[in-house]
Amino acid sequence: MKRNFSLLIVLLVGLAISQRANAQTNNWAIGFRIGEPAGVNIRKYFGENHAFDLNVGTYGGIYGNRRSYRKGLYKNVGLTVQGHYLWHGGIGKSETLHYYFGFGGQLNSRRYYPDQFSLVNAYDNTISIGGSGVAGLEYFLPNKPFSVFLETGAYVEVIPAPFFMGLQTGLGIRLNL
Template sequence: MKKTFALLILWLVGLATAREANAQTNNWAVGFRIGEPAGVNVRKYFGTNHAFDLNVGTYGGIYGNRRSYRKGLYKNVGLSVQGHYLWHGSIGKSQTLHYYYGFGGQLNSRRYYSDRFSVVNAYDKTISVGGSGVAGLEYFLPNRPLSVFLETGAYVEVIPAPFFMGIQSGLGIRLNL
């Protein structure tokens, strides 16, 4: 896994130095997000100020994999799929620094350890669904197809634990295709 990740980073750096491109927000971008959730990030820009952002990866690793949840605990890292419809624009006259914000949903899969089964350390696989919001800044490297971003947001669960809330944040890098 570490070898694959290192090769992918080298490939992204190679692409960034091999060809030139101005900051573009009217196409696809793919990259990595470190944070919560962490994983692969794909973004599709469309129109003059809209985009759709998809994260597929892990949930529960950054802010702790042991959390109170319903009448028990989460004790692990799980799978997460998160999608947001975004509005974005440039800050001032700069074409390299952009803001964005948006809303969407999130699906998580984790192990739930109920207090009633704590003696035997049994767990249930839990699928949770909820809404999420995000706001961030993205910097497009001049004359390179790379951008870096920093974002924060929140997740509010609907099923199975209504109003369970989690703060989310992350930083990452994207290759703009």
């Protein structure tokens, strides 16, 4: 699966470079995000000021993979899928600097180590679902198909630990197709 995903990214990058794309906010963008969560970022722009943003990657690596959770601990980094519906626009007269903000959801998979099993180091694989919000700035490099972004947000879990909160920040780069 990892190999197929890497091949997909290489094909998309090759396609974008061969078409000499300019930085635009009305097509697709694919990139990498370092932060919480970290991973691959895919964005679809539509309309004049809307987009859908999808992050697939890891969760729990930046702000600590050992964290109190329910009646136990998280002791590892898990997988996450995060999606946001975004509103975006230019800042001032500049066509290169944009703001965005939005709301959506997040699905996480991590190992949960309940206190009652701490002597034997037993764990449960836990799936969690919650809401998330994001706000950020994106700079489109002039006459280049790349943009860089910086964002912050929060995750609030609904199931299985209501109101468990996590701060999320990230920076990354996108290739605009």
